[in-house]
Amino acid sequence: xxxxxxxxxxxxxxxxxxxxxxxxxxxxxxxxxxxxxxxxxxxxxxxxxxxxxxxxxxxxxxxxxxxxxxxxxxxxxxxxxxxxxxxxxxxxxxxxxxxxxxxxxxxxxxxxxxxxxxxxxxxxxxxxxxxxxxxxxxxxxxxxxxxxxxxxxxxxxxxxxxxxxxxxxxxxxxxxxxxxxxxxxxxxxxxxxxxxxxxxxxxxxxxxxxxxxxxxxxxxxxxxxxxxxxxxxxxxxxxxxxxxxxxxxxxxxxxxxxxxxxxxxxxxxxxxxxxxxxxxxxxxxxxxxxxxxxxxxxxxxxxxxxxxxxxxxxx
Numbered sequence: 186x187x188x189x190x191x192x193x194x195x196x197x198x199x200x201x202x203x204x205x206x207x208x209x210x211x212x213x214x215x216x217x218x219x220x221x222x223x224x225x226x227x228x229x230x231x232x233x234x235x236x237x238x239x240x241x242x243x244x245x246x247x248x249x250x251x252x253x254x255x256x257x258x259x260x261x262x263x264x265x266x267x268x269x270x271x272x273x274x275x276x277x278x279x280x281x282x283x284x285x286x287x288x289x290x291x292x293x294x295x296x297x298x299x300x301x302x303x304x305x306x307x308x309x310x311x312x313x314x315x316x317x318x319x320x321x322x323x324x325x326x327x328x329x330x331x332x333x334x335x336x337x338x339x340x341x342x343x344x345x346x347x348x349x350x351x352x353x354x355x356x357x358x359x360x361x362x363x364x365x366x367x368x369x370x371x372x373x374x375x376x377x378x379x380x381x382x383x384x385x386x387x388x389x390x391x392x393x394x395x396x397x398x399x400x401x402x403x404x405x406x407x408x409x410x411x412x413x414x415x416x417x418x419x420x421x422x423x424x425x426x427x428x429x430x431x432x433x434x435x436x437x438x439x440x441x442x443x444x445x446x447x448x449x450x451x452x453x454x455x456x457x458x459x460x461x462x463x464x465x466x467x468x469x470x471x472x473x474x475x476x477x478x479x480x481x482x483x484x485x486x487x488x489x490x491x492x493x494x495x496x497x498x499x500x
Contacts, residue, residue, distance in 0.1 A: 188378075191282055191382070192382055195349040195351075198336060199339035199346030199348055200281075200331055200458055201231040201333070201343075202230040202330075203329070203330070203331040203455040203459065204223060204329065204455060206223040214326065216245065216251065217251060217259065218328075219326060220256060220328050220330075221260065223328035223330040224330045226330070227331055228330075228332060230332075230343070230344065231334075231342050233342065236262075238262050238264060239264055239265045240265060241253050241257055241264045241267050242268040242280045243268075244277060244448060244451075245271065253268065268280070272487065272491040273485070273487040274396055274448040274450045275396070275450050275493045276448060276450055276486060276491075277329075277450035277453070278354075278494070278495050279354055279450075279484070279491070279493045281333070281349060281454065281493075282493075285422075285441075295442045301319065306319040306320060316401070319441070320441075321398075321399055321441070322397060322441050322445040323441065323442065323445050325445055327452070329454070330451070331455060345499070347461045347498070347499070347500050348499065350383035350385070350498045351378070351381070351385065352378070352379050352494065353374065353375035353382070354494075355374050355493075356492075357490060358488075359487065359488070360488060370405050370406070370492060371409075371492040372410050372492050373409040374492075375483070375494040377411075379494040385479065387410065387411040390479050391473060391479050391480065392434065392472040393480065393482070394434065394435060394436070394437075394457045394460075394480065394482045395407070395434050395453075396440070396450065396484050397435055397440045398449070398485065400441065402489070404419060406483055407421055410494065428470045428472055433472045436470050436471075436472060448486070450484035450485075450486070453482045460476065460480045461480055462476050463475045463477070476499065479497070480497045480498075481494065482495045482497060
Protein backbone atom coordinates (compact mmCIF):
# COMPACT_ATOMS: atom_id res chain seq x y z
CA UNK A 186 0.00 0.00 0.00
CA UNK A 187 1.45 3.36 -1.08
CA UNK A 188 1.50 5.51 2.07
CA UNK A 189 1.64 8.82 0.16
CA UNK A 190 -1.37 7.91 -1.96
CA UNK A 191 -3.29 6.83 1.13
CA UNK A 192 -2.44 10.03 2.98
CA UNK A 193 -3.64 12.03 -0.04
CA UNK A 194 -6.88 10.01 -0.10
CA UNK A 195 -7.46 10.79 3.58
CA UNK A 196 -7.07 14.50 2.80
CA UNK A 197 -9.77 14.24 0.16
CA UNK A 198 -12.30 12.13 2.08
CA UNK A 199 -14.36 12.34 5.27
CA UNK A 200 -16.54 10.02 7.34
CA UNK A 201 -19.96 11.65 7.37
CA UNK A 202 -22.30 9.03 8.83
CA UNK A 203 -22.04 6.18 11.31
CA UNK A 204 -24.68 4.07 13.02
CA UNK A 205 -25.53 0.60 14.27
CA UNK A 206 -28.53 -1.66 13.93
CA UNK A 207 -30.99 -2.16 16.77
CA UNK A 208 -28.96 -4.81 18.59
CA UNK A 209 -29.76 -6.69 20.78
CA UNK A 210 -33.37 -5.70 21.31
CA UNK A 211 -34.44 -7.28 18.01
CA UNK A 212 -33.10 -10.84 18.20
CA UNK A 213 -35.37 -11.94 15.37
CA UNK A 214 -33.36 -9.98 12.79
CA UNK A 215 -31.28 -11.96 10.31
CA UNK A 216 -27.72 -11.05 9.36
CA UNK A 217 -29.09 -9.41 6.20
CA UNK A 218 -31.58 -7.43 8.29
CA UNK A 219 -28.78 -6.10 10.50
CA UNK A 220 -26.73 -5.05 7.47
CA UNK A 221 -29.62 -3.25 5.82
CA UNK A 222 -30.86 -1.56 9.00
CA UNK A 223 -27.36 -0.36 9.88
CA UNK A 224 -26.84 1.04 6.37
CA UNK A 225 -30.14 2.90 6.42
CA UNK A 226 -29.33 4.30 9.87
CA UNK A 227 -25.86 5.45 8.76
CA UNK A 228 -27.23 7.11 5.63
CA UNK A 229 -29.91 8.82 7.70
CA UNK A 230 -27.21 10.00 10.09
CA UNK A 231 -25.36 11.55 7.14
CA UNK A 232 -28.47 13.04 5.55
CA UNK A 233 -28.12 10.80 2.51
CA UNK A 234 -30.16 8.04 0.87
CA UNK A 235 -29.49 4.84 -1.03
CA UNK A 236 -29.62 6.68 -4.35
CA UNK A 237 -26.48 8.57 -3.27
CA UNK A 238 -24.47 5.36 -2.79
CA UNK A 239 -21.97 4.56 -5.54
CA UNK A 240 -19.65 2.26 -3.60
CA UNK A 241 -20.21 -0.66 -1.20
CA UNK A 242 -17.74 -2.47 1.07
CA UNK A 243 -18.96 -5.18 3.43
CA UNK A 244 -17.68 -7.97 5.66
CA UNK A 245 -19.95 -10.76 6.78
CA UNK A 246 -19.73 -12.77 9.97
CA UNK A 247 -22.16 -15.51 9.01
CA UNK A 248 -21.26 -19.05 8.01
CA UNK A 249 -22.45 -18.58 4.42
CA UNK A 250 -21.81 -14.87 4.41
CA UNK A 251 -23.27 -12.04 2.39
CA UNK A 252 -21.63 -10.94 -0.82
CA UNK A 253 -21.41 -7.34 -2.10
CA UNK A 254 -23.32 -8.49 -5.18
CA UNK A 255 -26.15 -10.04 -3.19
CA UNK A 256 -26.49 -7.05 -0.88
CA UNK A 257 -26.40 -4.61 -3.82
CA UNK A 258 -29.16 -6.57 -5.52
CA UNK A 259 -31.27 -6.64 -2.37
CA UNK A 260 -30.86 -2.87 -1.88
CA UNK A 261 -31.59 -2.13 -5.53
CA UNK A 262 -28.33 -0.20 -6.04
CA UNK A 263 -25.66 -0.45 -8.74
CA UNK A 264 -22.41 0.70 -7.11
CA UNK A 265 -19.39 1.51 -9.26
CA UNK A 266 -17.06 0.00 -6.66
CA UNK A 267 -17.55 -3.02 -4.40
CA UNK A 268 -15.31 -4.96 -2.00
CA UNK A 269 -15.87 -7.92 0.28
CA UNK A 270 -12.55 -7.97 2.16
CA UNK A 271 -12.97 -10.08 5.29
CA UNK A 272 -10.07 -10.56 7.72
CA UNK A 273 -12.03 -11.11 10.90
CA UNK A 274 -12.87 -8.47 13.44
CA UNK A 275 -10.36 -5.96 12.04
CA UNK A 276 -12.12 -5.93 8.64
CA UNK A 277 -14.03 -2.72 9.23
CA UNK A 278 -10.92 -0.77 10.14
CA UNK A 279 -9.19 -2.17 7.04
CA UNK A 280 -12.22 -0.91 5.11
CA UNK A 281 -11.54 2.67 6.12
CA UNK A 282 -8.42 2.61 4.00
CA UNK A 283 -9.95 0.21 1.85
CA UNK A 284 -11.97 -2.16 27.02
CA UNK A 285 -13.55 -1.58 30.03
CA UNK A 286 -17.36 -2.26 31.66
CA UNK A 287 -17.89 1.01 33.56
CA UNK A 288 -18.76 2.61 30.25
CA UNK A 289 -21.37 -0.09 29.59
CA UNK A 290 -23.32 1.18 32.60
CA UNK A 291 -24.01 4.29 30.49
CA UNK A 292 -25.05 2.32 27.39
CA UNK A 293 -28.73 1.29 27.56
CA UNK A 294 -28.14 -1.33 24.86
CA UNK A 295 -25.32 -3.11 26.68
CA UNK A 296 -25.99 -6.73 27.57
CA UNK A 297 -24.01 -6.40 30.80
CA UNK A 298 -24.29 -3.03 32.50
CA UNK A 299 -23.55 -3.58 36.20
CA UNK A 300 -20.19 -2.02 37.11
CA UNK A 301 -17.46 -4.56 37.85
CA UNK A 302 -14.55 -4.75 40.26
CA UNK A 303 -11.55 -7.05 39.97
CA UNK A 304 -12.98 -9.57 42.44
CA UNK A 305 -16.11 -9.96 40.28
CA UNK A 306 -13.95 -11.09 37.38
CA UNK A 307 -11.74 -13.36 39.47
CA UNK A 308 -14.76 -14.98 41.13
CA UNK A 309 -16.54 -15.73 37.85
CA UNK A 310 -16.20 -19.29 36.59
CA UNK A 311 -13.20 -20.48 34.61
CA UNK A 312 -13.53 -20.72 30.83
CA UNK A 313 -9.95 -21.67 30.02
CA UNK A 314 -7.24 -20.81 32.49
CA UNK A 315 -6.16 -18.03 32.92
CA UNK A 316 -9.43 -16.64 31.48
CA UNK A 317 -12.55 -16.34 33.62
CA UNK A 318 -16.03 -15.87 32.16
CA UNK A 319 -15.88 -12.11 32.66
CA UNK A 320 -12.52 -11.92 30.87
CA UNK A 321 -14.27 -12.93 27.66
CA UNK A 322 -16.38 -10.95 25.20
CA UNK A 323 -20.13 -11.40 25.04
CA UNK A 324 -21.92 -13.01 22.11
CA UNK A 325 -24.55 -10.85 20.45
CA UNK A 326 -26.23 -10.04 17.16
CA UNK A 327 -25.76 -6.63 15.60
CA UNK A 328 -24.68 -4.62 12.61
CA UNK A 329 -23.18 -1.25 11.83
CA UNK A 330 -22.23 1.00 8.92
CA UNK A 331 -20.32 4.16 8.20
CA UNK A 332 -20.36 6.44 5.17
CA UNK A 333 -17.28 7.90 3.47
CA UNK A 334 -17.50 10.68 0.90
CA UNK A 335 -15.38 13.45 -0.59
CA UNK A 336 -14.23 16.44 1.47
CA UNK A 337 -16.27 18.73 -0.77
CA UNK A 338 -19.50 16.71 -0.55
CA UNK A 339 -19.10 16.46 3.23
CA UNK A 340 -19.51 20.22 3.59
CA UNK A 341 -23.16 19.95 2.48
CA UNK A 342 -24.21 17.12 4.79
CA UNK A 343 -26.02 16.91 8.10
CA UNK A 344 -23.25 16.52 10.67
CA UNK A 345 -19.66 17.53 11.23
CA UNK A 346 -17.33 15.32 9.15
CA UNK A 347 -14.64 13.13 10.68
CA UNK A 348 -11.18 13.03 9.12
CA UNK A 349 -8.91 10.00 8.88
CA UNK A 350 -5.44 11.13 9.95
CA UNK A 351 -3.25 8.04 9.98
CA UNK A 352 -3.45 4.33 9.21
CA UNK A 353 -1.48 1.09 9.35
CA UNK A 354 -2.30 -2.56 8.65
CA UNK A 355 -0.55 -5.91 9.02
CA UNK A 356 -1.61 -9.51 8.42
CA UNK A 357 0.68 -12.20 9.78
CA UNK A 358 0.05 -15.69 11.10
CA UNK A 359 -3.23 -17.57 10.78
CA UNK A 360 -3.23 -19.84 13.83
CA UNK A 361 -2.17 -18.48 17.21
CA UNK A 362 0.29 -21.35 17.58
CA UNK A 363 2.37 -19.74 14.82
CA UNK A 364 2.92 -16.47 16.70
CA UNK A 365 6.66 -15.86 17.09
CA UNK A 366 6.04 -14.19 20.45
CA UNK A 367 2.82 -14.54 22.44
CA UNK A 368 3.47 -11.23 24.20
CA UNK A 369 3.73 -9.06 21.08
CA UNK A 370 1.29 -8.49 18.24
CA UNK A 371 1.45 -6.74 14.87
CA UNK A 372 -0.12 -3.71 16.56
CA UNK A 373 3.46 -2.72 17.35
CA UNK A 374 3.90 -2.14 13.61
CA UNK A 375 0.47 -0.76 12.68
CA UNK A 376 0.53 1.74 15.55
CA UNK A 377 3.89 3.15 14.44
CA UNK A 378 2.62 3.43 10.87
CA UNK A 379 -0.55 5.24 11.88
CA UNK A 380 1.20 7.65 14.26
CA UNK A 381 3.84 8.46 11.65
CA UNK A 382 1.25 9.23 8.97
CA UNK A 383 -0.77 11.38 11.37
CA UNK A 384 2.28 13.16 12.76
CA UNK A 385 1.14 12.26 16.27
CA UNK A 386 2.32 10.27 19.29
CA UNK A 387 0.44 8.07 21.80
CA UNK A 388 0.33 10.98 24.26
CA UNK A 389 -1.70 12.99 21.70
CA UNK A 390 -4.60 10.50 21.69
CA UNK A 391 -7.64 11.58 23.73
CA UNK A 392 -9.56 8.30 23.56
CA UNK A 393 -9.22 4.87 21.99
CA UNK A 394 -11.50 2.10 20.78
CA UNK A 395 -9.56 -1.15 21.16
CA UNK A 396 -10.69 -4.61 20.15
CA UNK A 397 -11.47 -6.45 23.39
CA UNK A 398 -12.15 -10.05 22.49
CA UNK A 399 -10.58 -10.84 25.89
CA UNK A 400 -9.12 -8.72 28.65
CA UNK A 401 -5.65 -9.93 27.65
CA UNK A 402 -6.19 -8.51 24.14
CA UNK A 403 -6.57 -5.03 25.60
CA UNK A 404 -3.40 -5.39 27.67
CA UNK A 405 -1.40 -6.46 24.61
CA UNK A 406 -2.75 -3.57 22.53
CA UNK A 407 -2.10 -0.90 25.15
CA UNK A 408 1.53 -2.01 25.26
CA UNK A 409 2.09 -2.67 21.55
CA UNK A 410 0.50 0.63 20.47
CA UNK A 411 2.91 2.49 22.74
CA UNK A 412 0.55 3.76 25.44
CA UNK A 413 2.72 2.04 28.05
CA UNK A 414 5.83 -0.12 28.17
CA UNK A 415 5.83 -3.90 27.83
CA UNK A 416 4.63 -5.56 31.01
CA UNK A 417 3.01 -2.37 32.33
CA UNK A 418 -0.45 -2.81 30.80
CA UNK A 419 -2.07 -3.94 34.04
CA UNK A 420 -0.77 -1.01 36.05
CA UNK A 421 -1.60 1.43 33.25
CA UNK A 422 -5.20 0.21 33.14
CA UNK A 423 -5.81 1.16 36.77
CA UNK A 424 -7.37 4.60 36.74
CA UNK A 425 -6.40 5.48 33.16
CA UNK A 426 -9.15 4.01 31.01
CA UNK A 427 -12.42 5.49 32.28
CA UNK A 428 -14.09 8.63 30.97
CA UNK A 429 -12.30 11.41 32.81
CA UNK A 430 -9.02 9.48 32.82
CA UNK A 431 -5.97 10.06 30.62
CA UNK A 432 -7.05 7.52 27.97
CA UNK A 433 -10.74 6.53 28.01
CA UNK A 434 -11.23 3.36 25.95
CA UNK A 435 -14.23 1.45 24.59
CA UNK A 436 -16.71 4.10 25.59
CA UNK A 437 -19.69 2.04 24.38
CA UNK A 438 -18.92 -0.64 26.95
CA UNK A 439 -16.75 -2.68 24.62
CA UNK A 440 -17.14 -6.25 23.44
CA UNK A 441 -16.75 -7.47 27.01
CA UNK A 442 -20.12 -5.94 27.86
CA UNK A 443 -22.01 -4.87 24.79
CA UNK A 444 -21.46 -5.46 21.09
CA UNK A 445 -19.54 -8.45 19.77
CA UNK A 446 -21.42 -10.25 16.99
CA UNK A 447 -18.28 -12.14 15.97
CA UNK A 448 -16.46 -9.22 14.30
CA UNK A 449 -16.50 -6.13 16.51
CA UNK A 450 -14.41 -3.77 14.37
CA UNK A 451 -17.46 -1.97 12.95
CA UNK A 452 -18.55 -0.87 16.41
CA UNK A 453 -15.08 0.51 17.10
CA UNK A 454 -15.50 2.70 14.03
CA UNK A 455 -19.00 3.95 14.86
CA UNK A 456 -18.03 4.74 18.46
CA UNK A 457 -14.87 6.50 17.31
CA UNK A 458 -16.92 8.73 15.01
CA UNK A 459 -19.34 9.51 17.84
CA UNK A 460 -16.54 10.54 20.17
CA UNK A 461 -14.98 12.90 17.61
CA UNK A 462 -18.41 14.46 17.10
CA UNK A 463 -19.02 14.60 20.85
CA UNK A 464 -22.52 13.24 20.40
CA UNK A 465 -24.29 13.08 23.74
CA UNK A 466 -27.60 11.61 24.78
CA UNK A 467 -29.14 9.12 27.21
CA UNK A 468 -26.58 6.51 28.15
CA UNK A 469 -23.86 8.05 25.97
CA UNK A 470 -20.54 8.89 27.57
CA UNK A 471 -18.39 11.50 25.82
CA UNK A 472 -14.76 12.01 26.68
CA UNK A 473 -14.82 15.72 25.93
CA UNK A 474 -17.50 18.36 25.48
CA UNK A 475 -17.58 19.34 21.82
CA UNK A 476 -15.89 16.10 20.85
CA UNK A 477 -12.43 14.63 21.12
CA UNK A 478 -9.75 15.99 18.81
CA UNK A 479 -8.24 12.54 18.31
CA UNK A 480 -9.46 8.96 18.66
CA UNK A 481 -7.44 5.84 17.90
CA UNK A 482 -9.34 2.82 16.57
CA UNK A 483 -7.64 -0.57 16.49
CA UNK A 484 -9.18 -3.73 15.06
CA UNK A 485 -8.01 -7.31 15.51
CA UNK A 486 -9.05 -10.28 13.39
CA UNK A 487 -8.64 -14.04 13.60
CA UNK A 488 -6.41 -15.34 16.40
CA UNK A 489 -4.58 -12.03 16.92
CA UNK A 490 -3.84 -12.48 13.20
CA UNK A 491 -4.83 -9.28 11.39
CA UNK A 492 -4.36 -5.79 12.80
CA UNK A 493 -5.39 -2.33 11.61
CA UNK A 494 -4.87 1.02 13.36
CA UNK A 495 -6.77 4.14 12.31
CA UNK A 496 -6.49 7.58 13.91
CA UNK A 497 -9.54 9.82 13.58
CA UNK A 498 -9.78 13.58 14.04
CA UNK A 499 -12.03 16.53 13.37
CA UNK A 500 -12.73 17.17 9.70
